[in-house]
Structure formats: structure tokens, C-alpha cells
Amino acid sequence: MCPKVLTFLLVASFQIYTETYGDDFTVMSILKDAWVNTPRNWVGADPCEGKWEGISCKKSRVTSITLAAVGLMGELSGDISSLSELEVLDLSYNTRLNGTLPPSIVNLKKLKRLKLAGCSFSGPIPELIGSLQLLEILELNSNRFTGSIPHSIGNLSKLVVLDLFNNLLDGSIPVSSGNTSGLDMLVNALHFHLGRNRFSGAIPNELFRSDMTLIHVLLHDNNLTGSIPSTLGLVHTLQAVRFEGNSLTGPVPSNLNNLINVTTLILSNNKFTGPVPNLTGMAYLSYLDLSNNSFDASDFPLSFSNLRALTTLMLENTGLEGRIPPTLFDLPSLQTLILRNNQLNGTLDVATSSSSQLKVIDMRNNLISFYPESPERRNNLDVILVGNPVCAHPEATENYCAVPQANSSYTRLPEKCVPLHCISDQISSPNCKCSYPYRGVLVFKPPFLESRNSAYYVHLEEESLMRSFKFHQLPVDSVEVNFPAKDSFGYLESNLSMFPSGQDHFNTATISDIGFVLTLQTYENSDIFGPTYFKGSPYPYFDGKPTVSKELSSTVRIIGAAAGGASFLLLLLLAGVCAYRQKKRRESASEQKNHFAYLDLKNSxxxxxxxxxxxxxxxxxxxxxxxxxxxxxxxxxxxxxxxxxxxxxxxxxxxxxxxxxxxxxxxxxxxxxxxxxxxxxxxxxxxxxxxxxxxxxxxxxxxVRNGSLMDSLSGLSGIWLDWRRRLKVALGAARGLAYLHELVNPRIIHRDVKSANILLDESLNAKVADFGLSKPMDNSELILATTQVKGTMGYIDPEYQKTLLLTEKSDVYGFGVVLLELVSGRKPLERGKYLVAEVSSLLDRKKDLYSLHELLDPSIGLDTKPKGLDRIVDLAMKCVQEKGSDRPTMGEVVKEIENILHLAGLNPSAESESTSASFEEASQDEFPPSLKEEEFSLS
Incomplete structure (x- = not known):
């Protein structure tokens, strides 16, 4: 065996030497010569040993080129196809990088991420791009690509992100036919970003399938015709749907109401007919725009008053008549209401509204005859009734009969620190630290154009961006959003500055990650300014070395050659060591009688x-x-x-x-x-x-047949959990955690307790799952120091997050959040609001919390207060106390839930057979056909 190993290593050593120095290093030299403004430390012949900025290597092979926003100029050479080990190519936001995408790029067979957002590439997308079988991210947005979408993209079975937004692409949207692939084959894709192009024809009915995992379908601002395909309603994972700015016709399909996870729905500026759609099934809908369509004239739909998550409602020029139902103003999260150019009449009464979030009501050009102005609302609510009969009355005031002027002199909250006088190009951040910020422009689709409250929305956008950066663990210390101004298309543009944390500059990898997060994040947080996109600027402040003279280049080549020879001799020595260790491993494996002698786990x-x-x-x-x-x-x-x-x-x-x-x-x-x-x-x-x-x-x-608790609560699994079953699930999960905390040796902290990690078997017994982040507890040291907070946002113990000290009480906190999910059916974090904080606020406002139906999940289907509801909520709030010492142990939680089950008339000590029997006896109406094994998830 050893002679074979030696032969292999000898051949491999020559191969490595010739390939890296003859191919990778040569290609990088060609790219360096073809581009202007390459990083300052790109000196010498060896990008790997020289640790060139933005270049990552493995075994002297270039595997990643990440040069987002460095100010590159020039074209992309076709020689890049010789980098056969390249996995990541990110040249995003280099606005002066132009030319065509070389067809030879399809030879990069190991490429996983191709990110060229915000450059100036033109010409067609290579027809054979579908041969990049490992590609997961294809991000070509904001360029000048022309031609049609290649059918071969449908062959990219691993593709997660397809972003072709803001190009000059035309033709129809390709779907599979016969031996030809299409976008309908991308069942693992999460994002279809195809807006702002020139696509024409109908949206194919075959484009959408029930086994897709899409969360974004963005086809806005094209030339599409025909109707919305009814198959769109099959993609239950969708969160954002944008079809505005096309010429779509016909009624809105009724089965869109099945898309219960959608938070953003924009169908404005089309030619839809028929009734205004009933969307009450969209429980999480936050941003809705149906403006400028030809819906049948009708009274204001009462169904909109049931959209409890709504923050922005835009129904401009939609043929609405009659009075606005007062219940609309009781929506707890409603911020912006745009109802211009309709036939709405009667009294506009918002004085009794219970919503404190409402900032703008724009009802220009309607038939409102009376508005009882509320003095206490005057300073924080813009009501615009210009063009209504009420403004013809002598007692009308400019408070609502004039268009308020936007407050462009945005005044920030008082700083908690003293701004510094910084050197060179450094700037003092909002947290008063001198650093080099990364800048760009956010372009917003505005839910309003004039408002005194615009400064309020700027502040919310800053908070939203920081939450997103923290969630993705990016080293951003603070952000600053300038007051937006209108562009020629009626969109709002705002300069965005992001300041680094931990040092005074960003590196290339972080700039790339920030751009990618903004590309996706701005669509997902559309309840602030509206759906947006990001345009990054060059960042010239990477930490690099001074330029080295050309004479040094030849010296480095000589050193590299010598190093190659030394490596060859070292390989001979390693071959002998390898043979010896292989022998010892086999002997050890024989003794252990298992395969773990050969296990080689990274970081383990x-x-x-x-x-x-x-x-x-x-x-x-x-x-x-x-x-x-x-x-x-x-x-x-x-x-x-x-x-x-x-x-x-x-x-x-x-x-x-x-x-x-x-x-x-x-x-x-x-x-x-x-x-x-x-x-x-x-x-x-x-x-x-x-x-x-x-x-x-x-x-x-x-x-575990019936998927996760999260699937059941969201309706994805088709399983209905009544109050008694929810208590049973809570008890089972609590017993599992108590077992980990108290009976296993050594004891275990789960560290990621959440509804997605509680599975339900065929008898609806709860099973705690996913132990990838678990930590053992040493009996002599129950508190474990850690260097990185891990877990899932919304469930993470704030004390652990603050002190970096992990205890079993962190699991108790996560379980408390799960209890609140079981009671309310709400997500732990949505639209930037934490469920724990929302319930705490409810407790502060109401003396008798436990009689409030607004807290209880309506799908439980009970008209009266469920038995034990007050005690479950009380237990949940004890579990989520700020200090871990104030929380109960999981053993105490188990005992309390058992007592609650007794109160509800159930026997907590009964075996799972009782649950099974109850489950089997349930009627078919309770468990619809949507209950499938395929909807199981273990993530």
C-alpha cells in the first residue's frame, strides 16, 4: 500500500506545483492586470501565501474571490474559467465593472455562489449557465443584461436564490416542456427576484408547484399580461408576492387566501377586475397594496378589519364606496392607510381608535362629509382630506384640509455620547466612534409621499436594519439613514451609512455579507418604507499593505519556486508518516469494532x-x-x-x-x-x-410523522390542536427538557428550545429534537461561559445574550416563549416585535388579562375561556423573567402543567395510548386531507 501512496503523492506534488503556479497564479495575475483599483496588498506572484485581500485558498488553490464594492474597473476575463476549484465569485457593487459575462464561466463546475449585483455587465446570460450544478446563489441584479432567461437555469437543482432584478431581460418566463427545463424545476429555491425587466406574455400556470419552497415571488414592473395563475395558491411557504406594474387582468384568484405566511402582497397598477379579494386567511399580512385596478364598485370590505398584522393598507383608486368600518382603526399595528381617489363617504371617526401606531390617513378626493378632529391625536397623526366635502365647511382647518409638508430636517434623538473629531476620512458614528462607514443608497417604494411623520419612519428603518444585522451576526456597530428624497420614478432614495464594530473598517467578506443581507432583508421588512432595494457604493478603506515595487515580484516567484521544492521533500516524509498512521488506525478500528477510528470531523x-x-x-x-x-x-x-x-x-x-x-x-x-x-x-x-x-x-x-409544533400552529401540517392537546404537548416537551436537565449524566442544556424543535408523533406526543447546539453541564459548575451567543431570535434568553453565561434557565426562557406560542398562535418575532414584549405590554394595560380574546389563538375554537388559561399564561411569564434566578426549574414547570391538566379534567399520568385513542377518534373534519407525511420538517 505504501508504494502506491508514495507514487500518488509524488505525482500529486508535481501536479499541485504545475497547476497552482501555472494556472491559478497565472489567472490571478491576468485578472489583476485587467482590472483597475485592485486591493493594495495584491503584490507578488502568490495570492494564497501573500494573503491577497478578498482571496481565499485551500491547498494553494483559489476557492473564493470576494471583492464587493472595492471600486474595480474593467472587464471579467474569460481566463477566470481556469480557476477550477473556485466556489465563490462575488464582484458585487463595482459599478464600473462592465462588458459581457464570458461564456466560459460555465466551466467553473465547483462554483456555488455567483454574485455580480450592482455592476454594469451587459449582453446575454450564458445559455449553458445551468451546467453549474452546485450553484446555490445566482445574483445578477441591477446590471444591463439583455435577452431571455436561459431555460437551462431550471437544471440548477441546488439553487436557493435567483436574483435577476433590474435588468433589460425580455421574452417569456421559461417553464419546462419535454426535454427542456424551466424555472418550475427549482423546487429548492427560496427567492425568485425577477422584477424591473421587460418580460412579456402570461405568467405560466406551470411555474408554481405545491412542492416548492419559495418565500419570495417578485415579478413587478414588467410587461406581463393574462391573469395570476391559480397554482400560486399552492406555494404555502410564500412570504412576499409582488406583481405590481404589469398589465395583469381578470379576478384575483380566491385561493391566494390559502397563503397564510404572506406578509407582503402588492398587486397595484394592473388591470384586475371582479371583487376586491377577501384575504382573511393571510394572518401575517403586513403590507397590502391593491391600488389602481378596476375592481367592481363595492362597499369597503369588512374582511380587512380581520387582518390583525396589517401595518400598511393602500387602496387608492379601487372603486370603493360607502363608509369605512370603525373596526378598521382598531387594527393594533396599522400605521399607514392610503385610500385616495375613491367614493368613500360619511363620517371619518378615528377618535375612538384603540391603535396607537396609526400615523397617516390619506383620503384625498373622496366624499367624506364630517371629521370630528381629535386634539390629542393632532400631533402624531396626519389626516389628509383635501378634495372631500368636509373641507368646504367653514369650520374646516388646515390640520386635515391641507397636505402636510414632510419634515426634511430630521432631528435625531439626543446622543448619549459626545461626537468625536475624527482624523482623515473617518466619521463619528451615532455611537460616537471614529470609523470608516460603508455607504450606499436604499431605494423605497413609498406607502406615502408627504407626511410630517416621515422622520418617525426613518427612525424605524434604522432600528429594523440594526435588528437584521445583529440577527445575521454582522459586525455593524450602528447605522444612519438620511431623510429620503424623491427620484424621477416617484420612488424615495435615502443615503445609508453603516459603521463597523470592533475595528475602524470593514473587510471584503463583511461588505459582501452586508450587501447580500440588504438584498434579501429589504424585501422582508417592507412594513417601514415599503419594499426596497440597495445600491452599494465603492468602499476604499479596506486594511491593506502599501504597494510593493515590481522588482519584488520576481523575488517572490523565486521564493515560491523554492517553497515548492521544499514542499516536495516534505511530502516524502509525510508519506511515511501517513502509512504508519493508517496502520495504527486499522488496528484501533479492529479493536473498537466500529468505524469511528476513521472519523475526521472538522473542529472536533x-x-x-x-x-x-x-x-x-x-x-x-x-x-x-x-x-x-x-x-x-x-x-x-x-x-x-x-x-x-x-x-x-x-x-x-x-x-x-x-x-x-x-x-x-x-x-x-x-x-x-x-x-x-x-x-x-x-x-x-x-x-x-x-x-x-x-x-x-x-x-x-x-x-416523527406529524412534523413540528411550529408547523401545526401555523397550519402547515393540517393538524388542529385544541386546548387539551396543546396542554398535552406542553407537558410532553417540559418532561423531555426536565429529563435533560435533571436525570441525564452529565446533564444537558438544549440551547435552542423552540416550537420548530418540538416534534409530534402519530399520537401527538411531543418529542424534543435538534441537539446540534447542546451543551453538557458539569455538576461542579452549572454556569458555562461561552464566547458566542447561539440560538434562534425570539427564543434567546436576554440574560444569556447580555452576560454570555449559559445556564439551564436559558432553556426555561425558550420554553416560556413556546407556551406563549401555544396560547396565542403567534410567532415569537414578527415585523420586529417580540411576542414576550407584546404579552408583557398587554399585562400592563389590562387588569384582567386572562379574559382577553385578543391573546387567545382563534383557531382553538372556544367561545369561553379555556380551563387553566390564566395559569398557563402566568407560568409562561414566570419562565420569561429577565433574570434566570427568577424563573422556575423545568421540574417545577412539569408539576405546574400537571396541576393545570388536572384542572382541565385530564389525567397527566396517562400513557400515550390515551392520546392516540383520542387522536384516532377525531373526525375527518378536524384533520383535513392536507395532513401529509411530506410536510414533516426537522431543521
Whole structure:
């Protein structure tokens, strides 16, 4: 064996030497010569050893070029196709980088991310771009690409983001036909950003499928005709739908009401007819714009008063008549109401409104005859009634019969620090730290054009951006949004400055991440200014070395050659060491009688300590999943894809297959195996085994048929949880956590308790799952110091976040949030508002909280207060106390829930058979056909 190893290493050493110096280094030299404004430390011949800014390497091969917003000028050379190991190419926001995209780019077979946003590329997108089979992100927005979308993009089975926004693309939207692929094949894609192009024809009915995972479908500002395909209503994962600015006709499909997760729906500036759509099923709808369509004249729809999450409602020129229902002004989150150019009449009465969020009511050119002005609302609410009969009355005032002037002199809140006098180009941030900010322009689709409250919205946008940066763990210290001004298209443009945290400048990787987050984030937080997009500016402040003279280049080449020769000799020595270690490993493997002697997990110092979990071969897993067939694909998450399989014994299993580039790595893989292989409890998911052959990292669990608690509460799983079942689920999850905290040795902190990690089996028994972030508790030291806060926003213990000290009480906090989800059916964090804070505010405002139906999830379907509701809410609020010492233990939580179950007339000590019997006896009406095994998720 050793002679073969030696031969291989000798050949490989020559190959590495010639390929890296002859290809990668030469290509990088060509790119450097073709571009102007390359980073200052691009000196010498070796970009890997020289640690060129923006260049990442593995084994002297260039794997990543990340040069967003560095001010590059020139064209992209076709020689880049010789970088055969390249995985990431990000040249975004280099506005003077132009020319065509070289067709040879399709030879980069290992490319995963192609990001060229905000450049000046032109010409067609290469027809064979679909041959980049590993591509996950294709971001070509804000260029000048022409031609049609290549059909071959449909072959990109791993694609998550397709962003072609703001180009000059035309033709129809491609779908598959015969042997030709289309966008309908992209079932793993989350984002279709195709707005601001020149696409024409109808939106194909075949474009949307029920097995898609899309969250954004953005087709606005094109030349599309025909109707909205009814198949859009099959994509239940959607969160943002934008079709405005086309020539779409016909009625709005009624099954759009099934899209319960949609937060942004914009259908304005089309030619829709028929009735104004009923959208009461969209429980999370925040931003709705139906303006400038030809809907049938009708009274103001009462259904809009049921959209409890609504922040912005725009119904300009939609043929509405009659009076506005007073209940509309009781929507708790409503901020902006635009109803211009309709036939609405009667009295506009907002004086009794319970909403404190309302800032703008624009009803120009209607038939409002009376407005009882409220003095206490005058300073924080803009009411615009210009063009209404009420403004003809002698007692009318300019407070509502004139258009308020926007407050362009935005005054910030008083600083808590003294601004510094900074050197050079540095600027004092809002937190009074001198640094070099990254700047760009946010372009907004405005929900209003004139308002004294514009400064309020600027402040909200700054807060929203900071939340997003913190959530993505980007080193941004503070942001500053300048007051927006209108551009030639009627959009608002605002200069955005982002200041670095921890040092006085950003690096290339962070600039790239900021641009990517803004590209997606601005669509998701559309309840502030409206849907937006970002245009980045060059950032000339990267930390680099002074330019080195050309004479040094030849010296570096000589050093590189010498280093290559030394590496060759070193390989000979390593070959002998390798042979010896391989022999010892085989001997160790024979002694242990398992495969862990060969385990090589990144970031892991030791192999897992196993108790009962089985090591599967890759071939075994391939066979039981039918070669990871699409029909067995049942979900996905941060770790990777989830597949269903069946062992030869007939046991159903769920396989979590780690995605390449997953945020979770070997350490989490190791941790979850170790934890689950030694815990055995009916309320903890059972680990069947694992597989790590052929570069794979797979975890094999028992198959938990009914998905996650989050799926049930959101309606995705089709399972209805009444009050008694919710109490049973709460008890089961609490028992599982109490077992981890009190009975396992060493005890375990889960660290990511949330509704998505509580699974429901066929009997609706709760099982705690996903232990990738778990930490063991040493009996002698219950508090563990950590260097990084991990978990899920909305569930993270604020004390842990503040002190970086992790205890079992952090799990108690997360469980308290889950209890509030069970009661209210609401998400822990939506539209920037935390569920814990909302319930706390409700407690402060109401003396008798427990009789409030606004807190209770309406899907529970009870007219009277459920038994034990007050005690469950009280328990939840104890669990989410600010200080961990004020929270109960999970053992105490279990006892309290058992007492509550007694109160509700249930036996908490009953075995799962009782739950199973109850479940089986339920009527078909309670469990609709949408209950499917395919909707299982383990993420």
C-alpha cells in the first residue's frame, strides 16, 4: 500500500506545483492586470501565501474571490474559467465593472455562489449557465443584461436564490416542456427576484408547484399580461408576492387566501377586475397594496378589519364606496392607510381608535362629509382630506384640509455620547466612534409621499436594519439613514451609512455579507418604507499593505519556486508518516469494532462517545432512500436536506443530510450524536444512527410523522390542536427538557428550545429534537461561559445574550416563549416585535388579562375561556423573567402543567395510548386531507 501512496503523492506534488503556479497564479495575475483599483496588498506572484485581500485558498488553490464594492474597473476575463476549484465569485457593487459575462464561466463546475449585483455587465446570460450544478446563489441584479432567461437555469437543482432584478431581460418566463427545463424545476429555491425587466406574455400556470419552497415571488414592473395563475395558491411557504406594474387582468384568484405566511402582497397598477379579494386567511399580512385596478364598485370590505398584522393598507383608486368600518382603526399595528381617489363617504371617526401606531390617513378626493378632529391625536397623526366635502365647511382647518409638508430636517434623538473629531476620512458614528462607514443608497417604494411623520419612519428603518444585522451576526456597530428624497420614478432614495464594530473598517467578506443581507432583508421588512432595494457604493478603506515595487515580484516567484521544492521533500516524509498512521488506525478500528477510528470531523477534538447509535454505511442510506429521490425529500433546514427512508426491518427513519457549506459543521454533528446516543426518553427524539462516509455527515432519527409544533400552529401540517392537546404537548416537551436537565449524566442544556424543535408523533406526543447546539453541564459548575451567543431570535434568553453565561434557565426562557406560542398562535418575532414584549405590554394595560380574546389563538375554537388559561399564561411569564434566578426549574414547570391538566379534567399520568385513542377518534373534519407525511420538517 505504501508504494502506491508514495507514487500518488509524488505525482500529486508535481501536479499541485504545475497547476497552482501555472494556472491559478497565472489567472490571478491576468485578472489583476485587467482590472483597475485592485486591493493594495495584491503584490507578488502568490495570492494564497501573500494573503491577497478578498482571496481565499485551500491547498494553494483559489476557492473564493470576494471583492464587493472595492471600486474595480474593467472587464471579467474569460481566463477566470481556469480557476477550477473556485466556489465563490462575488464582484458585487463595482459599478464600473462592465462588458459581457464570458461564456466560459460555465466551466467553473465547483462554483456555488455567483454574485455580480450592482455592476454594469451587459449582453446575454450564458445559455449553458445551468451546467453549474452546485450553484446555490445566482445574483445578477441591477446590471444591463439583455435577452431571455436561459431555460437551462431550471437544471440548477441546488439553487436557493435567483436574483435577476433590474435588468433589460425580455421574452417569456421559461417553464419546462419535454426535454427542456424551466424555472418550475427549482423546487429548492427560496427567492425568485425577477422584477424591473421587460418580460412579456402570461405568467405560466406551470411555474408554481405545491412542492416548492419559495418565500419570495417578485415579478413587478414588467410587461406581463393574462391573469395570476391559480397554482400560486399552492406555494404555502410564500412570504412576499409582488406583481405590481404589469398589465395583469381578470379576478384575483380566491385561493391566494390559502397563503397564510404572506406578509407582503402588492398587486397595484394592473388591470384586475371582479371583487376586491377577501384575504382573511393571510394572518401575517403586513403590507397590502391593491391600488389602481378596476375592481367592481363595492362597499369597503369588512374582511380587512380581520387582518390583525396589517401595518400598511393602500387602496387608492379601487372603486370603493360607502363608509369605512370603525373596526378598521382598531387594527393594533396599522400605521399607514392610503385610500385616495375613491367614493368613500360619511363620517371619518378615528377618535375612538384603540391603535396607537396609526400615523397617516390619506383620503384625498373622496366624499367624506364630517371629521370630528381629535386634539390629542393632532400631533402624531396626519389626516389628509383635501378634495372631500368636509373641507368646504367653514369650520374646516388646515390640520386635515391641507397636505402636510414632510419634515426634511430630521432631528435625531439626543446622543448619549459626545461626537468625536475624527482624523482623515473617518466619521463619528451615532455611537460616537471614529470609523470608516460603508455607504450606499436604499431605494423605497413609498406607502406615502408627504407626511410630517416621515422622520418617525426613518427612525424605524434604522432600528429594523440594526435588528437584521445583529440577527445575521454582522459586525455593524450602528447605522444612519438620511431623510429620503424623491427620484424621477416617484420612488424615495435615502443615503445609508453603516459603521463597523470592533475595528475602524470593514473587510471584503463583511461588505459582501452586508450587501447580500440588504438584498434579501429589504424585501422582508417592507412594513417601514415599503419594499426596497440597495445600491452599494465603492468602499476604499479596506486594511491593506502599501504597494510593493515590481522588482519584488520576481523575488517572490523565486521564493515560491523554492517553497515548492521544499514542499516536495516534505511530502516524502509525510508519506511515511501517513502509512504508519493508517496502520495504527486499522488496528484501533479492529479493536473498537466500529468505524469511528476513521472519523475526521472538522473542529472536533475527539470522536463521539457512543451508547446505542449505529454507524450506517453510505450505501445503506442510499438504498433506503431510493438514492435520495425527490419523493423522499421531506424538508430542509440550516443543517441541510431531510429525507424519509425505510430500513430493511420496516422501520421508518428520517435522515438529516448535511449540506455542503452548512452553518453547522463537524462540532455540531459530533455534539448531536454524543447527546442523543445516551438519552432515552419518550419525549426526546430517538437517534437511530449516523453516517460519515464519502465526505457526508448524516444523522438518522426515528421518523416523527406529524412534523413540528411550529408547523401545526401555523397550519402547515393540517393538524388542529385544541386546548387539551396543546396542554398535552406542553407537558410532553417540559418532561423531555426536565429529563435533560435533571436525570441525564452529565446533564444537558438544549440551547435552542423552540416550537420548530418540538416534534409530534402519530399520537401527538411531543418529542424534543435538534441537539446540534447542546451543551453538557458539569455538576461542579452549572454556569458555562461561552464566547458566542447561539440560538434562534425570539427564543434567546436576554440574560444569556447580555452576560454570555449559559445556564439551564436559558432553556426555561425558550420554553416560556413556546407556551406563549401555544396560547396565542403567534410567532415569537414578527415585523420586529417580540411576542414576550407584546404579552408583557398587554399585562400592563389590562387588569384582567386572562379574559382577553385578543391573546387567545382563534383557531382553538372556544367561545369561553379555556380551563387553566390564566395559569398557563402566568407560568409562561414566570419562565420569561429577565433574570434566570427568577424563573422556575423545568421540574417545577412539569408539576405546574400537571396541576393545570388536572384542572382541565385530564389525567397527566396517562400513557400515550390515551392520546392516540383520542387522536384516532377525531373526525375527518378536524384533520383535513392536507395532513401529509411530506410536510414533516426537522431543521
Amino acid at each position: 477534538d475527539s470522536v463521539p462517545q457512543l451508547k446505542g447509535a449505529r454507524c450506517f454505511s453510505f450505501d445503506e442510506i442510499t438504498k433506503c432512500t431510493n438514492n435520495f429521490s425527490e419523493v423522499n425529500h421531506i424538508g430542509s433546514g440550516g443543517y441541510g436536506m431531510v429525507y424519509r427512508g425505510m430500513l430493511p426491518t420496516g422501520q421508518l427513519i428520517a435522515i438529516k443530510r448535511r449540506r455542503q457549506g452548512s452553518v453547522q459543521g463537524g462540532l455540531e454533528f459530533n455534539s448531536e450524536i454524543e447527546v442523543l446516543s445516551r438519552v432515552h426518553h419518550k419525549n426526546v427524539v430517538n437517534l437511530v444512527g449516523f453516517c460519515f462516509e464519502r465526505g457526508e455527515q448524516m444523522l438518522i432519527y426515528e421518523f
